[in-house]
Amino acid sequence: MQVVLHYAELGLKGKNRPYFEIRLSENVKRLLSPLGAVRLHRQPGRILVELPETVRWEDVRSRLSCACGLSYFARVHVLPADMDRLEALLAAELPALSFRSFACRCRRMNKEYPLTSEQMNRRLGAFVQQRFPGTTVDLDAPDLEIFVELVNKVFYAYFRKEPGPGGLPAGTAGRVVTLLSGGIDSPIAAWRMIRRGCRTSFVHFHSMPFTSQASLDKVRELAQKLEPWQGPARLHLVPFGPLQQEIVTGAPQEYRVILYRRFMTRIAEAVARREDAHALVTGDSLGQVASQTLTNLETVNSVATLPVLRPLIGMDKQEIIDAARRIGTFDTSALPHDDCCSFLMPRSPATASSPEKAAEAEKGLDVARLVKEALARATEERIGGGA
Ligand code: ATP
Ligand code: MG
Numbered sequence: 001m002q003v004v005l006h007y008a009e010l011g012l013k014g015k016n017r018p019y020f021e022i023r024l025s026e027n028v029k030r031l032l033s034p035l036g037a038v039r040l041h042r043q044p045g046r047i048l049v050e051l052p053e054t055v056r057w058e059d060v061r062s063r064l065s066c067a068c069g070l071s072y073f074a075r076v077h078v079l080p081a082d083m084d085r086l087e088a089l090l091a092a093e094l095p096a097l098s099f100r101s102f103a104c105r106c107r108r109m110n111k112e113y114p115l116t117s118e119q120m121n122r123r124l125g126a127f128v129q130q131r132f133p134g135t136t137v138d139l140d141a142p143d144l145e146i147f148v149e150l151v152n153k154v155f156y157a158y159f160r161k162e163p164g165p166g167g168l169p170a171g172t173a174g175r176v177v178t179l180l181s182g183g184i185d186s187p188i189a190a191w192r193m194i195r196r197g198c199r200t201s202f203v204h205f206h207s208m209p210f211t212s213q214a215s216l217d218k219v220r221e222l223a224q225k226l227e228p229w230q231g232p233a234r235l236h237l238v239p240f241g242p243l244q245q246e247i248v249t250g251a252p253q254e255y256r257v258i259l260y261r262r263f264m265t266r267i268a269e270a271v272a273r274r275e276d277a278h279a280l281v282t283g284d285s286l287g288q289v290a291s292q293t294l295t296n297l298e299t300v301n302s303v304a305t306l307p308v309l310r311p312l313i314g315m316d317k318q319e320i321i322d323a324a325r326r327i328g329t330f331d332t333s334a335l336p337h338d339d340c341c342s343f344l345m346p347r348s349p350a351t352a353s354s355p356e357k358a359a360e361a362e363k364g365l366d367v368a369r370l371v372k373e374a375l376a377r378a379t380e381e382r383i384g385g386g387a
Helices: 013-034 057-064 085-097 117-131 183-193 215-223 239-249 252-275 294-301 318-327 355-361 367-377
Strands: 002-007 039-043 046-050 072-079 101-106 143-151 154-158 173-177 198-206 233-239 381-382
Touching: 002 013, 002 057, 002 154, 013 039, 013 057, 039 252, 046 143, 057 072, 072 085, 072 294, 085 117, 085 154, 101 117, 117 143, 154 198, 173 183, 173 252, 183 318, 183 381, 198 215, 215 233, 215 381, 233 367, 239 252, 239 367, 252 294, 252 355, 252 367, 294 355
Parallel strands: 101 143, 173 198, 198 233
Antiparallel strands: 002 046, 002 072, 039 046, 072 154, 143 154, 233 381
């Protein structure tokens, strides 16, 4: 089976282009290898993939839909660049595709070919109409599109484009650390950054034994669901209970959640520095809950020295839910879990705060020691990659 891969933005990257193509090729290889022997051929402006004929197209299609950087892909017939051969292919293949109207969409990468794209379109159009009486050409909304790409000395012919996820190949934009809760939002935030070319590690804070083992498994499962998109990743599990207890006894109750968040930020940042990551990622969406008001975001953000990326900040909950359903994390996120922040939750969390007041509230706490101890308690797991 042969498949052609098209990429959009990464085609524009000038002298970085080979690097992007190589990363994309590696990612595609990782996704498709479990199906059988994969061969990739980089061609001008596209990649041709060869797979054994026994592989199911459904499997190829669902795996390629996770290959960030692809604008579209198609299962293709590859044949010598000879118009008679192309017409013979159409005569053989088109009867199985019911259509009344059609359009020919030929493109040449090889400008030395004796026919222009327009001439190819006209010749094929006339052939199809004569061979399949009653069919008409409709360039705007045809039942069937006949795509032909001339690449070097061969034609790639296909009748259906499959949309890719867009974005940039995972691994081309550097490394980030996502604060992964068990909720709906943070996996989508991670996904959005992965789609822009990042590789992410995950940090999850839990209050075991006050929160359940099932909640941890849920977080593992969420990280696992993102694996096809980016490949293997690290998940850091940070016991947060002892730190929370110190906050509860040493700081005003209305500041608890904000202080939890500040400590999460500091700890995640320490992990990020160790991993040579250059930003943190959270699932914050403005105003969604008390801890995500603008002033609270400012108060939490003020302890960070790395950029904190919040790709969902301007999204509505329903939009995030729709994305989670598409990506496949929703069902896992929707399972019940205990949030470490509802453990020792204050009765009335502050919705208006300031960095100064938070620093004041933290005065009785030994911040450096608490961060260090939390890091020492953390464990690390590998997600995916057969380990
Ligand atoms: P989510 O659906 O991602 O849990 P949420 O709407 O429940 O988000 P919050 O609980 O306020 O919102 O969390 C905001 C963000 O803080 C999360 O998206 C996540 O990035 C981070 N976060 C919250 N709790 C944890 C946790 N226990 N471990 C790691 N990160 C967390
Ligand atoms: Mg949450």
